[in-house]
Each structure stands twice: as structure tokens, then as C-alpha cells.
Amino acid sequence: MGHKAKIKLTQILEFYIDRNKNKTYSVKLYHQFQKNIKLLIKQPYIGVKTNLKDIRSLVIGEFLIFYQITEDKIIIHTVWDCRQNPDDLKIK
Numbered sequence: 001m002g003h004k005a006k007i008k009l010t011q012i013l014e015f016y017i018d019r020n021k022n023k024t025y026s027v028k029l030y031h032q033f034q035k036n037i038k039l040l041i042k043q044p045y046i047g048v049k050t051n052l053k054d055i056r057s058l059v060i061g062e063f064l065i066f067y068q069i070t071e072d073k074i075i076i077h078t079v080w081d082c083r084q085n086p087d088d089l090k091i092k
Contacts, residue, residue, distance in 0.1 A: 001037070001076045005065070008079040009033060012063070029061075036060050037076070044069045055091055066091050 001009070013026040020026075040046065040058055047056035047067065055077070058065045064080045077091050 002078075005076040005078050012079065012081060032060055033063075033065075033079070036065070040065070040067065040074060044074055052091055 009030075013030060016026045016029065017023050036058060045056075047058040047065070049055075050057055050066070054068050055066055056069070058067065062082050064082060066077045066080065068075045068077065078089075080089055
């Protein structure tokens with residue numbers, strides 16, 4: 001997972017910890033992300049093509065993982081909460 005993606009995921013998890021005043025939902029959400037990333041490693045083409053060259057997205061509930069497949073790895077560029085303003089989305 002790229003640095004920007006790690007930061008975004010951390011921000012999302014911290015938001016829910018602060019909002020809910022406990023870690024329960026954030027832990028559950030983190031495990032969902034981990035499970036789907038493992039699936040993505042096994043089946044990299046399960047995500048939907050985007051209109052950005054070589055970028056795909058994987059839906060995880062109300063979130064999207066934007067990633068790129070290279071010859072030897074999968075690069076996760078960012079994690080996006082779909083309830084945010086789409087004009088603020090920056091992939092690379």
C-alpha cells in the first residue's frame with residue numbers, strides 16, 4: 001500500500017474512532033480492507049477500470065481502493081470514502 005493510501009486509511013479509521021468513541025467499527029473496517037486487499041493480490045483484475053489510464057477501483061462498502069497493476073506488483077494509490085466530494089479526489 002502506498003504512503004498516501006496508508007495515510008488516507010489511517011484518517012478514515014481515526015475518524016470513526018473519534019466519532020464512535022470506541023475502536024469497534026474501525027477494527028471491523030480495517031479487517032474488511034485487509035481481507036479485500038488479500039483478495040486483490042490473488043485476483044488483481046476484480047476491480048473496475050476507471051477513466052484514468054491503468055487505474056482500477058475496488059469497492060469495499062462505502063469506500064473505493066484505487067490501484068494500478070504493474071508487472072511485479074499492485075500499487076494502491078489511495079483509499080476513498082464515496083461520501084466525500086468527488087472534486088477532492090486525487091489519485092496520483
